[in-house]
Amino acid sequence: MSSKFFIDNDDAVLRDAGLRVTKQRLAIMRVLFEAEDHPDAEQVLARARERDASVSQATTYRTLAVLAEKGVLQTHTFDGGMTRFEVSNRPHHDHLIDMDTGDVMEFVSDEIERLQRKIAAEHGYEIVAHRLELYCRKAG
Numbered sequence: 001m002s003s004k005f006f007i008d009n010d011d012a013v014l015r016d017a018g019l020r021v022t023k024q025r026l027a028i029m030r031v032l033f034e035a036e037d038h039p040d041a042e043q044v045l046a047r048a049r050e051r052d053a054s055v056s057q058a059t060t061y062r063t064l065a066v067l068a069e070k071g072v073l074q075t076h077t078f079d080g081g082m083t084r085f086e087v088s089n090r091p092h093h094d095h096l097i098d099m100d101t102g103d104v105m106e107f108v109s110d111e112i113e114r115l116q117r118k119i120a121a122e123h124g125y126e127i128v129a130h131r132l133e134l135y136c137r138k139a140g
């Protein structure tokens with residue numbers, strides 16, 4: 001899954017969120033838009049520092065908090081662990097979490113989507129949003 005349509009737009013995303021555009025923040029943005037593994041704040045910081053050694057922990061945490069508040073980022077606290085981040089404007093998907101490794105995999109099932117709509121409709125509702133998280137161990 002890709003968020004490529006966002007990739008040349010980092011400056012605008014930062015400005016829209018009310019953040020000053022700095023090379024440190026741009027490094028953080030690159031990390032977020034390229035991540036496919038739902039990194040936590042420390043992982044974002046480490047990766048941003050690989051791009052720009054001057055990225056600080058304070059800048060990283062503040063940038064993540066503001067982007068999450070503005071809806072640019074979605075936060076997840078899978079199994080009550082560290083808050084993890086992913087960009088919001090990706091196609092809908094659900095998550096499968098490996099409880100032993102903490103790995104997060106993404107999946108989409110038309111059948112599950114359809115069943116959820118059916119269940120909501122049976123109760124007289126339309127679904128506005130949903131999150132589905134499967135907590136798993138390798139079988140066998």
Ligand SMILES: [Zn+2]
Pocket residue numbers: 038086093095106
């Ligand atoms: Zn995801």
